[in-house]
Amino acid sequence: METIVEIEGLTKTFRNQRGIHDISLTVRKGDIYGFFGPNGAGKTTVMKIMAGLSKANKGKVRLFGHEVTTHYEQAMAKVGVLIETAEAYEYMSGRKNLELAARLYPELPGSRVDEVLELVGLSGYQREKVGHYSLGMKQRLGLAAAILSRPELLILDEPTNGLDIEGMVQIREVILLLAREERTTFFLSSHLIHDMELMCNRIGILYGGKLIREGLKTELLDGRFPTLEELFIHEVKEERRAVNHA
Numbered sequence: 001m002e003t004i005v006e007i008e009g010l011t012k013t014f015r016n017q018r019g020i021h022d023i024s025l026t027v028r029k030g031d032i033y034g035f036f037g038p039n040g041a042g043k044t045t046v047m048k049i050m051a052g053l054s055k056a057n058k059g060k061v062r063l064f065g066h067e068v069t070t071h072y073e074q075a076m077a078k079v080g081v082l083i084e085t086a087e088a089y090e091y092m093s094g095r096k097n098l099e100l101a102a103r104l105y106p107e108l109p110g111s112r113v114d115e116v117l118e119l120v121g122l123s124g125y126q127r128e129k130v131g132h133y134s135l136g137m138k139q140r141l142g143l144a145a146a147i148l149s150r151p152e153l154l155i156l157d158e159p160t161n162g163l164d165i166e167g168m169v170q171i172r173e174v175i176l177l178l179a180r181e182e183r184t185t186f187f188l189s190s191h192l193i194h195d196m197e198l199m200c201n202r203i204g205i206l207y208g209g210k211l212i213r214e215g216l217k218t219e220l221l222d223g224r225f226p227t228l229e230e231l232f233i234h235e236v237k238e239e240r241r242a243v244n245h246a
């Protein structure tokens with residue numbers, strides 16, 4: 001299976017000594033990789049480095065075989081990114097924002113903006129100013145912008161953040177639809193274990209800046225844990241025990 005993301009020994013330490021330590025993982029074509037961890041575990045830090053928005057102290061990220069720091073344009077050519085709340089022009093409508101973004105991709109058909117608005121459930125609000133959107137609507141607009149160019153890899157930081165239940169279900173459905181119909185590969189983070197349970201085939205558990213467990217969801221659960229939550233609690237206990245004995 002084609003390797004889409006390769007992360008090797010990624011380390012970044014902030015001045016306050018927090019950060020991420022020696023993260024290595026692989027994402028293959030068609031995976032929905034769930035990067036799971038509590039608040040402050042380091043998910044956003046890893047994703048920002050993956051998208052070239054921040055620099056690591058050590059380690060490498062390769063996307064489609066190209067290293068992000070040295071071959072940024074090739075690495076990002078087929079990648080869509082949504083990290084933290086997406087930036088949009090608040091005084092413009094949602095539709096206008098997407099039309100502006102679509103200008104970067106002249107090869108896209110004119111109907112693509114309508115298509116993505118429909119997919120994320122914003123068609124009914126497309127003429128309203130983004131400044132009047134709720135957080136959940138802004139999140140959907142960010143996802144619409146990220147999928148506009150039909151990227152083969154989507155890096156999504158907390159895509160269901162700020163959404164109500166209906167919104168969460170809808171975003172999950174969009175992700176599963178793109179994975180199924182367009183074979184889009186996903187690297188997505190969440191602190192909501194239920195999200196991971198429902199969407200992801202491969203999981204990485206990040207805790208205190210370290211990747212404490214990683215693998216196929218079915219292998220990780222291994223018949224021993226009925227849910228990811230129980231696996232997570234078990235892994236965290238083991239990690240704490242190991243740290244206390246070190």
Ligand SMILES: Nc1ncnc2c1ncn2[C@@H]1O[C@H](COP(=O)(O)OP(=O)(O)OP(=O)(O)O)[C@@H](O)[C@H]1O
Pocket residue numbers: 014015016018019037038039040041042043044045046191
């Ligand atoms: N610019 C920064 N300066 C100092 N510390 C930082 C900075 N960015 C992140 N950190 C710290 O690094 C750790 C990891 O943060 P990060 O935002 O990557 O976590 P996260 O898993 O994405 O959390 P959340 O789910 O809350 O978004 C946290 O302890 C955070 O306080």
